Amino acid sequence: MKRRELLVAGGAIGIMGITKQSFAAPASGYYVPAEESRHHRTFMQWPNNRDVYPESAFLNIVQDTISDIANTISAFEPVVMLAAADHHKQARRKLSSKVELWDIPTEDLWCRDSGPIFVVNNDGQLAISHIQFNGWGQKQVHTNDALIAPRVADRLGLQLLPTGLKGEAGGVEQDGHGLIIAHESSWVNDNRNPGLSRDQVEARLLAAYGADRMIWSEGVWGEDITDYHIDSLARFTGPGRILMNLPDAPDMNDPFHVAALDTHDRLKAQGMQIEVIPEPHTRRVRDLDFVASYANYYVCNGAVIAAQFGDRETDQIASDALARHFPGREIVSLKVDALGELGGGIHCATQQMPAV
Numbered sequence: 001m002k003r004r005e006l007l008v009a010g011g012a013i014g015i016m017g018i019t020k021q022s023f024a025a026p027a028s029g030y031y032v033p034a035e036e037s038r039h040h041r042t043f044m045q046w047p048n049n050r051d052v053y054p055e056s057a058f059l060n061i062v063q064d065t066i067s068d069i070a071n072t073i074s075a076f077e078p079v080v081m082l083a084a085a086d087h088h089k090q091a092r093r094k095l096s097s098k099v100e101l102w103d104i105p106t107e108d109l110w111c112r113d114s115g116p117i118f119v120v121n122n123d124g125q126l127a128i129s130h131i132q133f134n135g136w137g138q139k140q141v142h143t144n145d146a147l148i149a150p151r152v153a154d155r156l157g158l159q160l161l162p163t164g165l166k167g168e169a170g171g172v173e174q175d176g177h178g179l180i181i182a183h184e185s186s187w188v189n190d191n192r193n194p195g196l197s198r199d200q201v202e203a204r205l206l207a208a209y210g211a212d213r214m215i216w217s218e219g220v221w222g223e224d225i226t227d228y229h230i231d232s233l234a235r236f237t238g239p240g241r242i243l244m245n246l247p248d249a250p251d252m253n254d255p256f257h258v259a260a261l262d263t264h265d266r267l268k269a270q271g272m273q274i275e276v277i278p279e280p281h282t283r284r285v286r287d288l289d290f291v292a293s294y295a296n297y298y299v300c301n302g303a304v305i306a307a308q309f310g311d312r313e314t315d316q317i318a319s320d321a322l323a324r325h326f327p328g329r330e331i332v333s334l335k336v337d338a339l340g341e342l343g344g345g346i347h348c349a350t351q352q353m354p355a356v
Contacts, residue, residue: 029121030161031210032129034176034236036299036326038355039077043115044070045148045349046083046091049107051141058338065338066109067094069305069346072332074098077301082106082115082148104151105144110344112231113168114145115351116152119161119210124356127159128152129208134166136225137191163208165201166192170229170348172205175236178212180205181267183219183259185227215270217263220255224343231347232293233260234267234274237325242272245295247279277321280311285337294318296345299326305346308333 047066053059070079074096083091084105091101108114114133120126130149135142153160171186182205188198196204202214219228234244244264250257268274280292294314297306304322308315319331339345 029123029210030119030127030129031121031178032117032119032174032176033354034174034238035352036237037176039301040353040355041078041080042070042073042298042300043111043152043351043353044079044081045106045109045111045115045145046081046087047106047109048083048087049141052108062109062338062342063091063094065336066349067091068334069336069349070099071096072305072334073298073300073303073350076303076330082111082152084144102155104148104155106148107141107143107145109339109349110145110168110170111148111351112170112348113226114142114148115169116149116353117169117208117351118353120354120356126156126354126356127161129163130160131163131169131208132166133168134192136168137166137189137227139191139225161208163204165204165208168226168229169351170226170231170344172209173230173234173236174209174211175239177239178210179215179236179239180209180211180213181215181217181230181234181236183228183230183263184216185219185221186229189221189227191227215267215272217266218259219263220259223255226343228256228259229348230263232291232296232345234263235295235297235347240271240273241325242267242274243295243321243325244274244276245279245293246276248281275321275325277318278314280309280314282311283309284335285309285341287341289343290337291340291343291345293340293345294321296347297322298346298350299329300352303330303332305332305334305350307336307340307345309337309340310335 047062073079079099081099081101082104085103088101116128119129133146172182174180187201234242237243283292292309304326322331
């Protein structure tokens with residue numbers, strides 16, 4: 001339920017002709033593997049833009065938080081931090097020597113949304129399925145972030161496969177076995193895909209992810225910067241198996257609670273096996289717009305990196321649930337309150353590159 005404050009719009013549209021290309025489905029056989037599949041590395045982005053972060057003290061806290069996540073993941077798999085070269089010295093002071101820095105400029109940290117979506121085929125070939133990031137519908141500056149996927153593709157020598165869509169990977173949850181789920185509000189929206197019907201968006205998302213089935217729920221339009229990304233609510237932990245974060249006592253006057261219950265019911269009606277874990281009852285940050293999502297975890301090689309919010313009971317419930325759903329992996333819980341204040345979490349800040 002990301003509720004980041006809406007910021008100044010700007011940045012790139014139609015960059016390098018990408019959004020002007022006609023839609024072409026990825027080559028036959030390309031698909032996005034399940035997140036729990038083995039990774040080659042994790043990508044992350046260095047937050048630095050002063051339009052986005054006008055307060056130096058808070059920017060420093062956010063950079064510390066991102067560094068903590070990167071350093072933690074680097075104990076399990078390689079991590080690449082994307083940052084302009086003139087930010088490398090500052091970032092290196094906070095990052096483990098295991099974290100590699102690439103000279104790819106960024107504005108913000110949300111690599112799930114503006115980073116590359118890697119796809120593979122049965123021959124072990126890797127490519128990038130390109131959904132054009134446009135600052136969550138022109139709500140935030142994205143001059144550099146809109147170019148991250150093509151720049152990573154160029155550095156890795158990978159084919160960039162246009163999808164004909166604008167949007168963010170945080171708005172899709174996929175199981176790697178042919179099924180994807182999403183909220184309409186993040187996709188069937190004139191701020192991203194004007195003129196496209198839901199059926200047209202669905203066809204392009206299925207092609208982009210190499211999937212053959214999609215479950216929609218409505219979501220929430222215009223109440224937060226992401227138009228209600230699904231990755232803070234419901235996550236696949238295996239084919240047809242979902243871990244979902246819901247409040248124990250939903251407020252039926254809260255559009256996010258109402259939409260979350262609708263998503264739960266639609267997924268259940270489609271035969272999904274759902275385990276519900278509660279949101280924290282108490283937490284360190286009490287702001288109503290704070291996103292306290294246990295579902296916004298990240299699965300890496302040998303571990304699950306998750307948030308804890310200071311509620312001993314629900315923190316433990318979440319940790320135990322993740323251990324059941326991902327047996328054999330270490331569950332590492334981090335304090336990432338700065339991301340919750342911004343409206344996101346650990347999953348939002350990471351993007352996996354599958355091993356092939």
